[in-house]
Amino acid sequence: MTRGGRLTAALLALALGIAALGAAPVRADVGTAGSLYTGKGGTATAPTGEKPQAKTWFHDGAWWAVMYNTATGSFEIYKRIDGAWSTTGTVVDARDGSWQDVLWDGNHLQVVSAGNRATNTGSAVRYSRFGYDSSTQRYVVEIPQVSLTNYGVEVAVLDRDSTGAIWITYTHGSQVYVTHSTTDQSTWVTPYVMPVGNPANVSADDISSIVSFNGHIGVMWSYQAPNGTGVPDEFYWATHIDGQPDDAWQVQPAFGGIEMADDHINLKAIDGDPAGQVFAAVKTSLNRAADPQIMLLWLDDWGAWHSTTVLRVSDGTPTRAQVAIDKGSRDLYVFASEGPCCTGGAIYMKETSLDSIAFPTGPGIPLIESSTDPKINNVDTPKEPVDATTGLPLLASDDSTHRYWHTFLPLDGTDVTPPETRIATGPTGTTASTSAQLSLSSDEPGSTFECSLDGAAFTPCPSPITYDGLTATDHTFRVQAVDPSGNVDPTPAARSWTVASTPSLFADGFESDDFSQWTTVLTGADGGAALESDTVASGAFAARLSATGNTGSFAYARKALPGTPTSVTISGTFRIDAEGGAGGNVPLLRLYDPSGARLLTLYRPNGNTKIYVGHSGITASTTGRLPSATWGRFDVAVTTAGAGASALTVSLDGARISSTTTASLGTAGVATLQIGNETKRQPFVVVADDVEAR
Known part of the structure; x- marks a missing residue:
C-alpha cells in the first residue's frame, strides 16, 4: 500500500474514534460535526464553498480558517486547537452572503471576498490583507476591504505572483476578468477582460480560477457550449509571465469535448516537481453511468496538458471536487461530494502517487459522512502543498442542517491501515x-x-x-x-x-451432541456417522457422515416425519469434504414416501460442483453450485399433489435454483428424510448442520 493509502486509513481510524468537537456531539459515521452556521446572528449558505476557493492555511505551527460565526453574523478567523475550530474574533467579512478565498503568502494573509448578486453593490468583490501578531497569536487588519467592483460574482479567486502582486480572477457578464494589485497591494488596476480573444467569452454559468506557478500566473476557466449545437465544451488555460505587461497572455485549450466541461475547477501548483507544474480537478457535464464525471488535469514541464478519470457518474454522481498535494510523500488527493446531484451527501477521497498518476475504480474512501446530516457538500482544502509537518484539514458543510463538518489527515506516514x-x-x-x-x-x-x-x-x-x-x-x-x-x-x-416462526416438525438436535432426534442411524463396514465440533455451520456441533469404496461401507441417518405431511419444507446446511471417482455422486438429502419409495434426491455428481435433483423418474440440473469444503444452506419445499401436479422448489443460500409445479410425487406425503447414502461402496464425506422440517 502507498503512503497515501495508509494516510486514508489513518483518517478513517481517527474520524471513527473521536467525538464531535466544537458543538454538541452528533453521531457521525465518519468525520466530526462542527458548529452550526445558522442562528440569531444570521445564516450563511454553503460557507465552505466555492469550488475554486480555499478557506484554510497553515502558519505558526497551527491551522487557521475563515468560518462563519452565527453569534456575530460575520465570517471570522478561526484556529484549530485540539481538533476543534474556535473563533479568534478577527472579522474578515461581515456579509453573511459572501464567500472568501484566502492565501497565506509567508508574511500576510491575503483575502478576496464577494457575494453572488450580480447587480448588487453590496455583493462587490473586495480585497483585504491581514498581518499576524505572534505575541498574541492573532491576525490584525493591515489593509481594510478595498472594493474592486460594484457588482457581485459567482466566485472570486486570488493568488500572488513572484513579484508580490496579488492577482484576482472572476467571471462577469459572460466574460473572464482579471485584476491585480500595483506597488503596495492597496491599489489595483481596473479589472479587465482576459486579452485572449473569443475564448474569454463564456456562458453565464461558467467560472474561472487562478494559480501562481514557476514565475507565471495561470488562469483556467470553463466554457459550456450551448446544448444541441455540437460545439465542444472547453477548459481554457491562459498564462502570464510575472512582471510582463497586462496584455501579454498566452492561451490554449487544456481539456474539452462534447459535454466535457462544467463550472467546477480547483487548481493547485507545486514548483520543481517532475510530475508537473499545475494540477486541476474539473467536472464534466456527462450523465450516463459509465461516463467520466471528475477528471484530473495536469500541466507538464513542457506546457502540455494531460488528463485521467478520477470518478465516474456511477460513483455517486460526484461533484465539487478539490485537489491537494502532499509534497513530502508525493501523493495527490482528490476529494469530492458524492450523493444526489447536486446537494451532496458525503465527502469521499481518492489518491494517486505523483510518480504514476492513476486512480483505482470505484467511489473512493469516505472521509466525512453522517446519518444525521445527509447533504454534506463543498469540501475545502488549502491552497499550499502539505506534508507530515502540517497534516491536512478538510472542511465541509451541510445546507440542510446548516452544520460544519471537518476531519484531519495526519500525513505522518504511520502504519494505521484498518483491518478487513x-x-x-x-x-x-x-x-x-x-x-x-x-x-x-x-x-x-x-x-x-x-x-x-x-x-x-x-x-x-x-x-x-x-x-x-x-x-x-x-x-x-x-x-x-x-x-x-x-x-x-x-x-x-x-x-x-x-x-422461523412456523412450528418445526423436526429439528436435528445436534446441539445435544447426539443423534437422539433421529429415527435411524446406520453405518456399514468402515462407514461413519458422528457428531463433531471442528466443522460446524452454526452452534457447537454438526454431523459428519462418511463412507469409503470398501465392501459394505455406507452411512446415513433417517427421520420419520410426524403426520406424513403432504406439504413440507426440508432445510439443511451441508458441505462436501470428500467424494469418489467419476460416475458416482454425493447425496445431500433424500425423501421417501410411506411405502419406502424414494421421492427425491438432492446430490452433487463427483468431479462437478453443480447441484442436481432427481425426482419423478427424471434428473434435473439446477443453477446452484456447491464447491467442496464450502457450506451451502438448502431449502427443499415439496407438495405431493399427484402425478404431474406436485410442486418442488429448491433454494441455495436464499436463491431459488430449481422449481417445478408438474412433478409426479404421488399423494401419500413425505414420510422420511435422510442425510447420507444407503448405497454401499460410494465414497463420500458430508457434514450436515441445522437440518429441520417444517
Whole structure:
C-alpha cells in the first residue's frame, strides 16, 4: 500500500474514534460535526464553498480558517486547537452572503471576498490583507476591504505572483476578468477582460480560477457550449509571465469535448516537481453511468496538458471536487461530494502517487459522512502543498442542517491501515434454531472484534461468538475488526438470517451432541456417522457422515416425519469434504414416501460442483453450485399433489435454483428424510448442520 493509502486509513481510524468537537456531539459515521452556521446572528449558505476557493492555511505551527460565526453574523478567523475550530474574533467579512478565498503568502494573509448578486453593490468583490501578531497569536487588519467592483460574482479567486502582486480572477457578464494589485497591494488596476480573444467569452454559468506557478500566473476557466449545437465544451488555460505587461497572455485549450466541461475547477501548483507544474480537478457535464464525471488535469514541464478519470457518474454522481498535494510523500488527493446531484451527501477521497498518476475504480474512501446530516457538500482544502509537518484539514458543510463538518489527515506516514473483517461461518437463510454461532476472521493477525446484534452498540466479542434464545424474527449481525494498533474496520462485515416462526416438525438436535432426534442411524463396514465440533455451520456441533469404496461401507441417518405431511419444507446446511471417482455422486438429502419409495434426491455428481435433483423418474440440473469444503444452506419445499401436479422448489443460500409445479410425487406425503447414502461402496464425506422440517 502507498503512503497515501495508509494516510486514508489513518483518517478513517481517527474520524471513527473521536467525538464531535466544537458543538454538541452528533453521531457521525465518519468525520466530526462542527458548529452550526445558522442562528440569531444570521445564516450563511454553503460557507465552505466555492469550488475554486480555499478557506484554510497553515502558519505558526497551527491551522487557521475563515468560518462563519452565527453569534456575530460575520465570517471570522478561526484556529484549530485540539481538533476543534474556535473563533479568534478577527472579522474578515461581515456579509453573511459572501464567500472568501484566502492565501497565506509567508508574511500576510491575503483575502478576496464577494457575494453572488450580480447587480448588487453590496455583493462587490473586495480585497483585504491581514498581518499576524505572534505575541498574541492573532491576525490584525493591515489593509481594510478595498472594493474592486460594484457588482457581485459567482466566485472570486486570488493568488500572488513572484513579484508580490496579488492577482484576482472572476467571471462577469459572460466574460473572464482579471485584476491585480500595483506597488503596495492597496491599489489595483481596473479589472479587465482576459486579452485572449473569443475564448474569454463564456456562458453565464461558467467560472474561472487562478494559480501562481514557476514565475507565471495561470488562469483556467470553463466554457459550456450551448446544448444541441455540437460545439465542444472547453477548459481554457491562459498564462502570464510575472512582471510582463497586462496584455501579454498566452492561451490554449487544456481539456474539452462534447459535454466535457462544467463550472467546477480547483487548481493547485507545486514548483520543481517532475510530475508537473499545475494540477486541476474539473467536472464534466456527462450523465450516463459509465461516463467520466471528475477528471484530473495536469500541466507538464513542457506546457502540455494531460488528463485521467478520477470518478465516474456511477460513483455517486460526484461533484465539487478539490485537489491537494502532499509534497513530502508525493501523493495527490482528490476529494469530492458524492450523493444526489447536486446537494451532496458525503465527502469521499481518492489518491494517486505523483510518480504514476492513476486512480483505482470505484467511489473512493469516505472521509466525512453522517446519518444525521445527509447533504454534506463543498469540501475545502488549502491552497499550499502539505506534508507530515502540517497534516491536512478538510472542511465541509451541510445546507440542510446548516452544520460544519471537518476531519484531519495526519500525513505522518504511520502504519494505521484498518483491518478487513470477515464472517467465516454462521447462520443464513431461514432456520428453526434459536441459537446462532458465528466464526470471525481478519486479514491482520492479532486483531480483536467488536460485535453488534440487531442494531445494538458494538461491544468486544470473542470468535466464535454464540447467541442463544433468539426470537422468531429477522436478525442481523455486524462485526468490525480492531487491529493491534487500534485501527477499526470502517466497513463492518454483516450476516442476516431469519428464525422461523412456523412450528418445526423436526429439528436435528445436534446441539445435544447426539443423534437422539433421529429415527435411524446406520453405518456399514468402515462407514461413519458422528457428531463433531471442528466443522460446524452454526452452534457447537454438526454431523459428519462418511463412507469409503470398501465392501459394505455406507452411512446415513433417517427421520420419520410426524403426520406424513403432504406439504413440507426440508432445510439443511451441508458441505462436501470428500467424494469418489467419476460416475458416482454425493447425496445431500433424500425423501421417501410411506411405502419406502424414494421421492427425491438432492446430490452433487463427483468431479462437478453443480447441484442436481432427481425426482419423478427424471434428473434435473439446477443453477446452484456447491464447491467442496464450502457450506451451502438448502431449502427443499415439496407438495405431493399427484402425478404431474406436485410442486418442488429448491433454494441455495436464499436463491431459488430449481422449481417445478408438474412433478409426479404421488399423494401419500413425505414420510422420511435422510442425510447420507444407503448405497454401499460410494465414497463420500458430508457434514450436515441445522437440518429441520417444517
